[in-house]
Structures are given as C-alpha cells and as structure tokens.
Amino acid sequence: MSWFTTFVRPRINALMRKQEIPDDLWHKCSSCEQMIYHKDLVSHQYVCRHCGHHMRIPLKMRFETLFDAGSYTRVPLPKVLLDPLKFKDSKKYADRLKVARLETKEEDAILVAEGYMGGYPVVLAAFDFSFIGGSMGMAVGEGLVRAAERACELKSAYITLPSSGGARMQEGIFSLMQMPRSVIAVEQVKEAGLPYITILVNPTMGGVAASFAMLGDIAIAEPGAIIGFTGARVLQETIRQELPPGFQEANFQLAHGMVDMVTPREDIRQKLIDILGVLMSKK
Amino acid sequence: MTVTLDFEKSIGELESKLAELRHMASTGEMDIASEVKRLQDKTEKLLAKTYKTLTPWQKVQVARHPERPHTGNYIDALITDFTPLAGDRTFAEDAAIVGGLGRFRGQPVVVMGHEKGRDTDLRIKHNFGMPRPEGYRKAARLMQLADRFKLPVITFVDTAGAHPGIDAEERGQSEALARCLEISAAVNVPILTTIIGEGGSGGAIALAFANVVMMLEHSIYSVISPEGCASILWRTRDKKEEAAIAQKLTAQDLKQFGIIDRIIPEPLGGAQRSPATIIQSVGDALEKALKPLLSLDGKVVRSQRRAKFLAMGRSGLA
DSSP states (O other): OOIIIIIIIHHHHHHHHHHHOOOOTTOTTTTOOOOHHHHHHHTTBBOOOOOOOOOOOOOHHHHHHHHHGGEEEEEOOOOOOOOOTOOOOSSBBHHHHHHHHHHHOOOOSSEEEEEEEEEEEEEEEEOOOTTGGGOOOOHHHHHHOOOHHHHHHHHHHHEEEEEEOSBBBBHHHHTTHHHHHHHHHHHHHHHHTTOEEEEEOOOOEHHHTTGGGGOOOOEOOOOOOOSSSHHHHHHHHOSSOOOOOOTTTTHHHTTTOOOOOEOHHHHHHHHHHHHHHHHHOOO | OOOGGGGGEEEEEEEEHHHHHHHHHHHSSSSEEEEEEEEHHHHHHHHHHHTOOHHHHHHHHHHHHTTTTOHHHHHHHHHEEEOOOOSSSOOOOOOOOEEEEEEEEEEEEEEEEEEOOSSSHHHHGGGGGOHHHHHHHHHHHHHHHHEEEEEEEEEEEEOOOOOHHHHHHHHHHHHHHHHHHHHHHOOSSSSSEEEEEEHHHHHHTTOOOEEEEEEOOOOOOOSOOOHHHHHIIISGGGGGHHHHHTTTHHHHHHHHTTTTTTOOOOTTTTTOOHHHHHHHHHHHHHHHHHHHTTOOOOHHHHHHHHHHHHHHTSSSSO
C-alpha cells in the first residue's frame, strides 16, 4: 500500500520485538537496572553482579543454597483457623488468601525446613514475602512455634529468616498475639541450650522486628535490608522531616549495635557453619 | 464533664442544664428538687441507652476520652507506700511509662503503666503515653526487679502505640519491645494487666503479656489504630469507622475470642464520668485475679502464662 505499511511498520515491529526479551532469560536489576543473564542471577543467588544489590530470591532456592548438598525436609505445619475476624476491606481477606495461595502454591507466608548445615542440625523458618508481604498472622505464628518445638525435639539450632512488613492486619488482634507467641518459641529454644540465629532479610519491620526477629543469640543482616519498627512512610508522615540516607538499612543497624554483622548472601551459609561450629560442637 | 464527645451532644446539654439547676438549688433561690430529679432521670436514661449501644468507633472515642482516669490515678488510689522508679540504666528516663514499688491492698508489688498526661505540659512530659525504647527497657528492668524479689507485677495499658521517631529507631525500638516481651515470658511472678483506655499495637502488648488480662468495658485493644488500619487497607483515614468495626477491637469481641480474661464494667456513662467508682472496681477485680496466683509456685505461674498465649486462636473460634 503505502510506504508506511510496507516499510515503516515492519521496522517498528522489528524494534518492538528486540525489546521483547523472554522473562526467563534476562532479568533487570531492580537497583542499577542493568541486565543480568538468568543463569548468572541464579549462580549469584539473586545478587546483582553489577552493583551487589540483593534481590528477592525464591524461597526454595534459598533453602537449597543454605542446607548441605541443597537437601532438606519440609516440616509440616499445623492447620490454623482462617480469617478469624471475617475481615473485609475493599476485598474480602478470605479472597486475598485464596489468591496468595494460588500464586505461591503455599499455605501461608512461612516455610519451615529441617536439615544440616556443615553437618550441624538446623531447623530453618523462613518468610515468603510474596505471600501478603510476608505478614505475620496465625499461620505464621503457629509455624514459628512448631519450628522451635521441632528444633528442641531434634536438638537442632533454630534459625529464622524474616522478610515481612509486620503484622497481618486482616487478622487483627490475633496477629498482635503472634508477637508473644513467637517469643515463647524462642525462649523454649534458648532454655534448651540450643542456638537461635536470625538472618534479617529485606524487609524486617513492625511486629515481626519487635518480637522473635530481634532476639537472636546471633543476628545476621543481609546488605541493604531495611530493619526497623516504624516504616519510613509512616515516620515521614508523622514527623514531616527527611530521613537520613541509609536510614534503617542493615549497615545503620550494624552501626547502632542491633545486629552482629552484615553478610552478603553468598557468604551466609559459611558464616552460619562457622557460628554453629563454635556454639554446637562438643568440647 | 468538660469534654463532650460528638455523639453525646444531647447528653451534654442535659448535663449542663442539670448542673445549672443544682447550682440554683444550692443557692436556695427556688425549690426545684423535683425538676432536678426529673432531669437527672432523663439524663441517666439517655446515658444508659447511649452507652449500651456504642458503636466500635464511639468506643474508640470513649477509650481516648481525655478525662478518663489514667495510670497515675490508679496508682494514686490503689497503691500505698508508692516509690516511683526511673530510668532504663542505659540512656534515659522515659515518662511515657511510669512505675515503681508499692503495696496493693497490703500486698507488695511492682506496678507500671503507660501515662498519657492530663494537660498540655504533662502530655509533652509523658510523650502522650507513647514510649521510646527507654520506656520498654525501664519496664523490662522493673519486671526483672519484681522477679528477683518475687513481687507480682501489675500493669496498666493506655497507649496509642510505640513512639514513631528517628531517635526511637536509632536506639532500637523493635529490640526494646522484643526484649520486654522476652522478659515477660521469663519472669517467675504473676503479671496482671488491665487495659484502661487505648491498647495500641506493639506498644500495648509489651505490657500485656500477662497471666490475667482484663479490659474496661469501653476500652479498646488492637494491632493498629483504626485510622492506621484505614489508611493502609482502605488508603484513606476517612474509613476509620469502618476499620474500627472490621478490627473487632472492643472488649466484648476480645472476650469472645479468648484474648482477654475479664471485662470490668464501667459506671454509667463511662469511666470518665466517675473515676473513683471505676478505680474501685479495677482494684476489686485485680484483688480477685491476684489471689489464686499468689499461692502458686513461680515456675507454674510462668508456664501458665505461656500456655495461655500458646492456646490463643487454637480452639474455641467459630
């Protein structure tokens, strides 16, 4: 027909096609925006090889990188009553739960696994941020209680890996009660003479930070993780003042004495083995 | 009453008319006893009706009423030989939580609670009852003191929540809260909590990890304020009334859920209308709750406290 259909349109289409990169092949770093080849991303445990930014790593991959030979057993978690308040905001909480379960193929925001790290027995309770922001409701609290019990049964170390915005508001007072409940779990492990180690991952906030997450015998933070009680947005709205650069980041918490170390993701497994070696080996 | 809530307008009008009449009667200008009686009956009826059917949001307003008795009033009236204690021994004194040693109806105790302050100067001094890390560290210190001397701990909860601020974050607000919970889990003495007004979020639970948790009839207890909940889930604070309903934050809801043990009835028209009456009721309820715990071994008291929280939400819910 015209020069447009015969010449311009194919050129435009060709240009468009070039930008259509298959999802599974290339990733864009969420910090420096450089492109990362999928295989590189996996081999670097979702840490950007350009800028060192720690991106969210799929939880199962996280387990594989932490446990000896990538091998672990999932600890079954007790069923809990769903939606105790029959909560509804713009959407029913029951529906939000359904969607999160479909998308993550998991029951709730916590996964518990047992296995070995450097030959030392470990029970690891890790949060899935993609499940309603990793928020802590009854299922998460029950998962933490069960994980600690399991650690005591196996005489294992108890490791938690929070990544959570805080309480699950749709469970109201029941989510608040998970603060003391998760603390009881920690106390049982400590009283059994077993190590309790935390790996604080972006973000560790609110009621999660203000309970089990801040009680580790040893606290390890991932670089760049935001850790704190009141979130930056609420703080800014309240005090109407600029927050200092790096506020609440892992290094800020290190400088303020709240964590023992800021450790790159790829070094965490070895660090855990070193610590467990000192805390768990018989003299 | 000098502060009338928005839903109390007609009650407020009656009350001021009644006060006027009483004044006239006292000056002996007229015999208006029957008129006073009539107005009084009318006011009481209206008060009873209004307070029987308070909506959750109205309860929030009552719980925050500036004339409700505060922790300081309960301590003044219920604790004898009171010795206030100050400081977290690390950084500062935080008057958002007040506390100390004393006797409750003869029994030596450690007592503490959030204090909101009564007037502007005091509100600033007490930071509106919103503790910084120092407040929680002081609370934890007092609990450890109680543990060492085998003294029951009595706490009063009345807070919007933990102080939101750069300074609080720098000094480890979350660690301080967590440590306070850890020490609450560890002590071998009874802890008794009464939520006297607002039980806001992590700031409240830090003083409410207790063997017995009681709530005043019109007090509230929630994971976040209705305004905060509305702002996050509805994206506007204007939905606070809906949020207050959805949150199920009333004493009546929480008793049904098994989160609290007892509701202490408030006098007609709320605790703010007759502070002396409610303080007496709280004292009686505390005495009754404390008695059976005093004869128990410390380890039993501790495991009872833990078992109670571990059981929450596991059964009894429809």
